[in-house]
Amino acid sequence: MTVDVAANGKEGQKTRVSRSVCVIGAGAAGLVALKELREEGHQVTAFEQNEDIGGVWKYDPDTDDDPLGIREDRKKVHSSMYASLRTNLPREIMSFAAYPFVPSGEPGRDDRRFCSHQEVQAYLRDYARHFDLHRHIRFGTQVLRVSRLPEKTNQYGSVQQPLWEVVTRTASSSENWACDTTEFDAVVVCNGHYSQPKLATIEGIASWPGRQLHSHNYRTPGPFAGQTVVLIGAFASGEDISRELAEHCSEVYLSARSWKDEPRQTPPNLHRKLVVTRAYPDGSLEFADGSRVVADVIIHCTGYVYEFSFLESGLVSTEDQRVHPVYEQVFHVGTAPTLSFIGLPFKVSPLPMFELTTRWVAQCLSGRAVLPSEAAMHKWIDGFYEGLKAGGVPVRYTHEMSRTGFDYLARLCEWTGTPMFESWREDLFKDFSYRRHNYPANYRDEWPEDLELKRKVIWEDLRKEAEKLSLGGSEKSFGS
16 A cells, blocks of 8 residues: 655654653563654653563563463563573564664673574663663553543644643552652553463363463473473464473374464474364363364463553454554554554564654654544555455454565655665565474574575674674674
8 A cells, every 4th residue: 555655754844843752661662662752852751560671571480370361360470481482583683773683792692593582681671771761761660541631722722731641650569559640742552462361262161171371371391291282373482382392291282273284393292283172071172173182281372462451441442453543553543643552563573663663653743754634544544454354364463464564664664764674684584484384493593505695694784783883793603
């Protein structure tokens, strides 16, 4: 779909407006939002419920006290990282453009191309220090409510006050909570969408005697040793966890709605099945092909739901995983540009997308970039939904961008006046998407010679870029 750059890009006000902006969350999206908003001249405060930056990348060995994540009153743990998790994209396309993710060569760091979650967290800490972001973050602070303020205008029709009221609470001790109310001109939501579990619906599950949990609460394979485990959902976490469990469990079954073909390198005790359709009181589970197996454990690797319980009721709906009404995956229609969401799309290269979308938000708030009219944004949403429907795309995949993500990034570059990203980024995304499916056991550590030659050239360019920024960068290769 073509977009009018004059109405959606660079031709805004010559004089920038500085606004007070609330950023919710200090994970990867929240950190780059802080940087981009500050560089555009805004006054920014981020609220982070944990005591450290990183969001979902901040590993926590603890889990929810409800393994399925159903109870509202459960002790919630934000991170969904399991101990062995490594990135499923090479680090050179995992990084912000302004801060290359080069191996540091420092003791204790992970210089592998597909690095551990600890290395990503260390990179985010380096990024926050480099751009002096910590002083703009209020740690240990939970956002309870975000609501619109009634507008008051002067005789010239100009708004005289901030548009949003944000209520937060800070834990000064385990029993003592202090609440604050602050007014802001704008709110940027960066709370992530990998913390509130979504579960499979299975007939008869209430009388099934085995143990259930969501992958959000999986950390290590030890507790499942010798057991028969069924995993529901075969995306990234399902594939990784099933292979890890196969080294410790008696039998592992990975179920999905469909299988295009059998990936290579499947362990003999890892079986691929169609979706689980029914559970029985004798401990057995029935698959869509009619076969049954007695299992000890079900792990729901079924993804997560978008959760914005802190937002004023009625602002957005999230029915069937569609966040509505949102223009171009970012701006809430009706309050744009003062309410925006960073990171709704999935199956993308996340950090570059966070960087460009937050730059777009920052420029729209300052007046340097201009959005279409509210009516035009609603028209875009209607057309977007119609296009998905015509293409047979289920509503739950409204924000899935595995095939369109780089076209979206190109549009963001155009709207923000950012130089176009290098073509090798999209090439690598496609190459390793293919390898991840066909060679799931070793795609992170082995690749053919043509990809190795590309890696060497890319690494040299990124190392030079890092040196310009005084970031250092190890002489070691990505493949080490």
